[in-house]
Every structure is written in structure tokens, then in C-alpha cells.
Amino acid sequence: MKNQFVCPKCSSYLNIGEDVILAAEAEDGRKGLIMLHADLGNYSVKHNTDFEIPEGMRFEFHCPVCHMGLACDVNPNLSKIHMTDPENQTYEVLFSKIAGEKSTYCLVGETVNMYGQDSGNYVDFINLSAVK
Ligand SMILES: [Zn+2]
Structure with missing residues (x-):
């Protein structure tokens, strides 16, 4: 069994196969699924070819099931979903809302694993959150 991704609010599964499906709203008001x-x-992203994802544009992500905003209180540029591994350990996964910014953080307790070449961008915020 692989990692499962779930909504922090309604606990619905958000992944099907290798894809995590989210509702996205661009800062220019366009909406779509990604x-x-x-x-x-x-960082490969699938989206409708008419729902363009311009580099540097900020997107707000929502749960496609309950529509709760997947905001993260650590930093307004980060989203948060939950991940459960095959041992049933639950992690908080934080990732950038900015298209093309490769910043992902996987938190459990005070342990943080970072992914992406831009992961240094929010490391100060992540460390603050991990010691809370
Ligand atoms: Zn939900």
C-alpha cells in the first residue's frame, strides 16, 4: 500500500493512483481541478489545457469533496493536506501555492523532511511550526 492523502477537515481520500486531486482557484479568479x-x-502537475497554470501565479487549493480551504497557518503561501503512510503514521504535508515554486515539507512531530529546490524559502516558518 502506498501513501494516502486525505483532507484535514473531512478526511476524504484525495489521491487516486499517483495523483492527488485538488480544486484550485487562481489569483485571477479562474477555477479548475489539478x-x-x-x-x-x-512536481509534475496535470490540469486541463484550458486551465492554464502560469509560473509564479498563486493558487488557493480547496478540498474537492468538502470545499474547505487547504490553508496553512504557518505561512499564507503554503497549503496543507494530511498524508498517511502504510504504517498508519499521519504526516502534515505543506506545499507552496505558487506555481513553479518547488517547496514541500513533510512534518511529523518535530521531524521535518523537505523536498524541492525551493524548500529553503519557508524553512524558518516550518521550524517555528515544528517546535510548537
Ligand atoms: Zn474535505
Whole structure:
């Protein structure tokens, strides 16, 4: 069994196969579904060709089931979903809302694993959150 991704609010599964499906709203008001890769650190994104994802644009992510905003109180540029591994350990996965910014953090207790070449961008915020 692979890692499962779930909504922090309604606990619905958000992944199907290798894809994590989220509802996205661009800062220019356009809305659509996107699929992020379930492997942390893999930044391939699937989206409708008419729902463009311009580099540098900020997106707000919502649970496609309950529509709760997947906000993270650590930093307004980060989203948060939950991940459960095959041993049933639950992690908080934080990732950037900015298209093209490769910053992902996987937190459990005070342990943080970081992914992506831009993961240094929010490390100060993540460390603050980990010691809370
Ligand atoms: Zn939900």
C-alpha cells in the first residue's frame, strides 16, 4: 500500500493512483481541478489545457469533496493536506501555492523532511511550526 492523502477537515481520500486531486482557484479568479503527483518532490502537475497554470501565479487549493480551504497557518503561501503512510503514521504535508515554486515539507512531530529546490524559502516558518 502506498501513501494516502486525505483532507484535514473531512478526511476524504484525495489521491487516486499517483495523483492527488485538488480544486484550485487562481489569483485571477479562474477555477479548475489539478492533479499533483503523489510522490513528494515530484512536481509534475496535470490540469486541463484550458486551465492554464502560469509560473509564479498563486493558487488557493480547496478540498474537492468538502470545499474547505487547504490553508496553512504557518505561512499564507503554503497549503496543507494530511498524508498517511502504510504504517498508519499521519504526516502534515505543506506545499507552496505558487506555481513553479518547488517547496514541500513533510512534518511529523518535530521531524521535518523537505523536498524541492525551493524548500529553503519557508524553512524558518516550518521550524517555528515544528517546535510548537
Ligand atoms: Zn474535505
